[in-house]
Amino acid sequence: MGLPQTDKFEELVQRLAGELPEALFRHTLEVTEMAGRLAETHASELVERTRLAALLHDNCKHWPPEKLADYARKLGKEEELEAALGNPKLLHAIVGAMRLREDYGVNDPEIELAVRFHTTGSPRLTTLGRILFCADKVSEDRKYPEVELLRDYAFTHLGIACYEIVRRTLVRLLELEAPIAPESIEFYNSLLREQYSWES
Numbered sequence: 184m185g186l187p188q189t190d191k192f193e194e195l196v197q198r199l200a201g202e203l204p205e206a207l208f209r210h211t212l213e214v215t216e217m218a219g220r221l222a223e224t225h226a227s228e229l230v231e232r233t234r235l236a237a238l239l240h241d242n243c244k245h246w247p248p249e250k251l252a253d254y255a256r257k258l259g260k261e262e263e264l265e266a267a268l269g270n271p272k273l274l275h276a277i278v279g280a281m282r283l284r285e286d287y288g289v290n291d292p293e294i295e296l297a298v299r300f301h302t303t304g305s306p307r308l309t310t311l312g313r314i315l316f317c318a319d320k321v322s323e324d325r326k327y328p329e330v331e332l333l334r335d336y337a338f339t340h341l342g343i344a345c346y347e348i349v350r351r352t353l354v355r356l357l358e359l360e361a362p363i364a365p366e367s368i369e370f371y372n373s374l375l376r377e378q379y380s381w382e383s
């Protein structure tokens with residue numbers, strides 16, 4: 184049972200090595216490594232599936248915006264295009280999730296959800312999705328002033344890490360006067376409510 188899974192994973196690594204630009208492939212491997220370590224820490228039964236989600240999370244990040252939009256249209260997902268607010272950054276996550284089943288033969292709703300919301304976050308994220316959300320922001324290839332603090336949070340308390348990441352993202356987007364995905368605000372609100380249970 185374990186072996187075919189491993190074979191499939193290795194097969195996908197080779198495939199992505201050919202499909203992704205070098206820097207994106209390197210980022211992908213770092214996120215996969217971080218997601219695996221975080222899963223071992225918080226939910227060891229999720230390690231394999233979390234690593235698979237991480238491996239595929241940016242599968243079309245390198246596509247031009249028009250190609251991303253065409254793909255979504257081809258599948259009749261016009262409303263998903265609306266949800267992306269015209270932002271290719273959000274669109275790569277939405278299309279990336281659509282491609283899992285279509286193009287990579289991965290049929291796992293929880294992984295799909297994790298990839299779909301890996302950029303914005305969402306209250307719908309399960310532990311697997313929260314790990315991917317954090318791993319993508321605190322992988323070893325990430326260099327920004329607060330990354331080490333956020334990485335520490337990610338290993339000690341996944342909820343606090345998500346909260347601090349989404350809070351900082353919202354502040355930055357407001358300062359930039361950039362659009363904010365509703366699910367990011369919903370994620371922030373739900374984490375804020377969750378905090379009462381962390382403090383007790």
Ligand SMILES: [Fe+2]
Pocket residue numbers: 240241244275276301302
């Ligand atoms: Fe991404």
Ligand SMILES: [Fe+2]
Pocket residue numbers: 210214240241319
């Ligand atoms: Fe990423």
